Structures are given as C-alpha cells and as structure tokens.
C-alpha cells in the first residue's frame with residue numbers, strides 16, 4: 001500500500017519546514033502564562049503538545065482534522081449506505097489530513113488484512129499468563145512482546161538516517177494496528193470462551209473482523225463496532241493514553257513500546273477503565289437497591305452515597321469537556337435508532353437525567369456531564385458482549401488509530417525527546433511567595 005505512505009509523505013513533509021520555521025522565527029515568543037493552579041492540578045490547559053490528528057473543544061467536543069463526529073458519520077466512506085463509516089477512513093483522515101475516497105478506505109482494509117498475521121510467540125506470551133490476569137495486562141504484554149518484529153528498531157540499530165525514522169515507524173504502526181483485533185479477540189476467547197479461537201476472515205474490514213473473531217458475527221455488532229472504533233480513536237494529545245504514547249515515543253522507543261505505555265495508561269480507572277467501572281457501578285447499584293428498575297429518586301440517593309463515600313461516579317466528568325460528550329450523544333442516538341427497549345440502556349439514560357444536577361451541587365466537579373464511557377458499556381452489553389471486564393481492551397484497539405497516526409507524524413517532524421522541568425514543593429513555594437517564605441516541607 002505504498003501510495004498511502006507516499007501520499008502521507010507528500011502532504012505532511014510540507015509541515016516539517018513549518019515546524020522548523022516556527023522554531024527559528026518564533027522560538028523566544030511567549031504564548032501563555034502558567035499559573036500555580038495549573039501546576040497543582042495536573043497541567044490542565046497548558047498549551048505544550050503538538051498533535052495534528054484531532055483537537056478538543058471544551059464546549060463542542062472533539063474534531064478530527066476539523067471534522068466533528070456527526071460530520072464524520074456523514075462524510076466518511078461506509079460499506080453500505082445504512083451502515084456506520086469504516087474506522088480505516090478515519091485513520092486515513094487523521095494521518096493525511098483529508099477525507100479519503102472509498103477506494104482508499106478499502107485499500108487500507110486490504111492492507112491491514114494482509115498485515116494481520118500475529119507471530120506465535122505473542123500467543124505464547126498471552127497463554128503464559130493466568131486467565132485471571134486482567135485483559136488489559138494480557139493485551140499490554142502481547143503488544144510489547146511484538147517489539148521483536150520492530151522494523152524501526154532494526155533500522156535504528158543499523159544506523160539509518162534520522163530523516164527516515166518516520167518510514168519504518170509507519171511500517172511498524174500499520175503492522176501493529178492490523179494485528180490488534182486478532183490479539184484482542186484471542187484474549188477474549190481465551191478468557192470467556194474456553195480458548196475456542198476463531199480465525200480472522202481476510203475479506204472483512206478491520207472492525208468487522210474484530211466482531212467476527214470475538215464470535216459476535218452479526219451485522220448489528222459489526223455496525224456497532226465500526227461506530228465504537230471511530231469515536232474512541234483519538235481525543236487530542238494531552239489525555240493519558242495519547243500523551244504516554246507520545247512521551248515514550250519521544251525517546252525513540254519502538255512503536256510497540258510506545259503504544260504499550262499508552263495502553264497501561266488507558267487501563268487506569270480515571271481514563272479508559274472507566275468504561276468497565278460504569279457497568280460495575282450500575283450493577284452494584286441494582287444489587288444494593290434490590291431492583292432492576294430503580295426510580296429517579298433511588299438513583300439520586302445512590303449517586304449521593306457514592307460521593308459521600310469519597311468515590312467517583314464513573315462515566316461523568318472530564319478534564320477538558322464542559323458539556324455532554326458528543327461521543328456519548330453519538331451512542332445515545334445509535335441506541336435510540338436501533339435498540340427498542342433495554343433495561344441497562346434505560347438506566348444509563350435515567351442517570352443522564354439525574355446525575356448532572358447532583359454533581360453540579362458539589363461545587364467542585366467542573367464538568368457534571370457524561371463522557372464517552374457512560375454509554376459504551378450498555379450498548380456492548382445489549383448486543384451480547386456482556387463480559388465488561390474486557391471493555392477497556394476494545395477502547396485500546398480503537399485508540400491505536402489516533403495515537404499511532406500521531407506517532408508517525410511525530411517522527412516525520414522529528415519532534416525531540418520530551419523533558420519538562422520539575423521542582424520541589426518548596427521550589428514552587430519560593431516562586432510564588434519569595435525566597436524568605438517559610439513552609440513545613
């Protein structure tokens with residue numbers, strides 16, 4: 001699929017000059033002030049990362065190369081008119097910066113199908129772990145075990161010129177993305193279906209093949225997974241999985257290591273693991289209230305109890321967003337269109353009515369609205385993927401599209417190793433209170 005790679009190079013290489021020009025002509029310009037609040041609250045809002053694939057707006061939500069989710073659902077090529085766009089098309093858009101033709105998307109599908117072979121030792125690594133290992137542990141270990149195949153790493157060893165790093169990174173990234181559905185499905189079938197594995201079908205698209213290999217081979221599940229893979233793919237550069245991939249990649253670690261680091265970040269409950277926590281929390285609530293159909297008042301009291309216990313309400317809040325996540329809305333619309341009546345989805349919609357005012361009342365939660373994870377589990381569950389401890393792996397498969405497209409871009413621009421400065425608490429105190437200020441540490 002040389003032409004996709006060439007098209008990327010043609011388009012993106014113009015930006016290398018732009019990157020260099022900004023550095024030389026504007027290197028000493030001040031672009032923002034950093035407040036103590038930002039330092040103390042996880043660097044929120046500091047403009048310090050270059051990510052071209054997508055941009056997040058607090059009110060509007062995510063745009064991928066300028067396109068919102070509703071626009072993508074309208075404009076990206078799909079297999080059938082009534083279906084959802086193929087994630088392959090979004091990968092093309094994120095990498096190259098322009099909407100693909102249908103032919104481009106089908107070609108990426110074919111390319112990934114030919115690259116999808118997973119070496120035996122990767123399955124051996126997975127099989128060596130106890131089945132009770134978390135799916136994300138097995139997934140991350142499988143990913144880093146593939147570094148044996150890294151073309152980038154081999155080229156680096158042989159002393160390739162740094163201006164070609166992007167080329168071997170591209171090859172690793174395409175191989176890695178192509179293999180992820182097979183690896184995810186293998187873990188799923190291993191844990192939940194007694195090692196009864198299903199071979200990939202090379203005629204299927206990337207998301208369709210994941211559904212097939214998981215054993216959920218209906219058109220409905222394939223349609224859902226295409227939507228799922230599109231909406232979870234990227235959320236600009238500062239979220240933990242994207243930033244971790246970029247940071248580790250900045251040391252010129254191979255793409256398998258960089259993405260493995262990103263996946264370990266995604267596995268945290270404040271990030272991607274929240275999609276499992278949402279379902280766990282709802283089931284806990286149903287059990288505690290002793291009813292499958294709780295009233296609004298019962299849900300409100302359970303949310304208050306969760307807050308009183310010093311726990312988070314999973315699926316709600318966001319570090320950047322200050323409105324309902326459009327990824328939540330896309331799934332809600334999907335459910336309204338295709339799902340007639342489902343108890344879990346009804347409860348998710350009920351929580352959406354009840355939770356925001358209660359979260360707002362706390363006075364400290366900056367965003368009382370739902371994020372992507374508030375809806376995704378209920379949809380998967382409805383379509384028969386009920387093993388919710390697996391859901392973060394599915395998020396991870398999707399997240400590869402954005403963070404690995406970014407890694408290719410990082411290498412083409414020749415972005416340097418990332419290395420911000422740290423200070424002691426006393427050091428920061430001195431900055432705001434002066435040299436003579438006294439503190440207890």
Ligand code: CMX
Pocket residue numbers: 239269270271272274307311312313314315316317318319320364365366367371372373
């Ligand atoms: N439930 C309870 N408390 C919450 C909360 C929630 N849903 N969201 C925020 N808060 C709390 C924070 O824990 C923090 O409390 P302290 O001051 O006691 O430390 C306070 O409100 C302020 O937090 P914030 O500035 O509004 O939010 P942050 O940017 O620090 O954190 C996030 C963002 C997503 C981690 C947080 O909203 C949260 O924990 N949500 C629940 C977990 C979740 O759904 N994560 C998934 C996010 C999407 C994704 O990455 O997949």
